[in-house]
Amino acid sequence: xxxxxxxxxxxxxxxxxxxxxxxxxxxxxxxxxxxxxxxxxxxxxxxxxxxxxxxxxxxxxxxxxxxxxxxxxxxxxxxxxxxxxxxxxxxxxxxxxxxxxxxxxxxxxxxxxxxxxxxxxxxxxxxxxxxxxxxxxxxxxxxxxxxxxxxxxxxxxxxxxxxxxxxxxxxxxxxxxxxxxxxxxxxxxxxxxxxxx
Numbered sequence: 001x002x003x004x005x006x007x008x009x010x011x012x013x014x015x016x017x018x019x020x021x022x023x024x025x026x027x028x029x030x031x032x033x034x035x036x037x038x039x040x041x042x043x044x045x046x047x048x049x050x051x052x053x054x055x056x057x058x059x060x061x062x063x064x065x066x067x068x069x070x071x072x073x074x075x076x077x078x079x080x081x082x083x084x085x086x087x088x089x090x091x092x093x094x095x096x097x098x099x100x101x102x103x104x105x106x107x108x109x110x111x112x113x114x115x116x117x118x119x120x121x122x123x124x125x126x127x128x129x130x131x132x133x134x135x136x137x138x139x140x141x142x143x144x145x146x147x148x149x150x151x152x153x154x155x156x157x158x159x160x161x162x163x164x165x166x167x168x169x170x171x172x173x174x175x176x177x178x179x180x181x182x183x184x185x186x187x188x189x190x191x192x193x194x195x196x197x
Contacts, residue, residue, distance in 0.1 A: 024126070
């Protein structure tokens with residue numbers, strides 16, 4: 001692909017980024033488990049919206065800003081850890097519905113969109129990919145259309161993967177306890193906190 005440096009590696013990096021389970025995956029599976037495919041797709045759109053903002057930020061030179069001001073990047077990482085921990089605790093505190101009992105009142109798609117959007121926006125993995133790694137594939141002499149083409153690649157592959165996760169995950173997600181999702185988020189927050197120095 002013209003103007004995209006190491007195109008094969010670029011595609012592979014997107015696929016690896018999607019395949020590594022993270023907070024976005026948990027948010028999508030949790031939404032699907034709670035309220036079905038419509039909620040899961042709303043969460044998918046939320047993660048894609050967050051990803052899109054990071055791509056725009058990378059295009060606007062956020063990578064250069066963060067490189068010049070490492071304390072800002074450090075603060076953003078800590079805010080991500082705090083949000084993941086808070087979300088995990090909320091899941092741990094929620095009461096799972098018992099078999100045969102009246103299920104909890106369904107949340108609106110907007111709620112799941114907003115949750116997934118915030119998870120994506122505060123997820124250090126997303127931040128690292130789009131702010132530090134993503135710009136490396138852009139040639140210095142690339143045309144103005146190259147970045148939108150790259151963004152389209154990321155969005156299309158992410159939508160395909162995450163949509164498949166909702167469709168296939170709907171069966172799997174019913175077996176995933178909300179408390180387990182909460183524990184994973186808290187553990188992820190702790191692990192990320194240990195990496196911040």
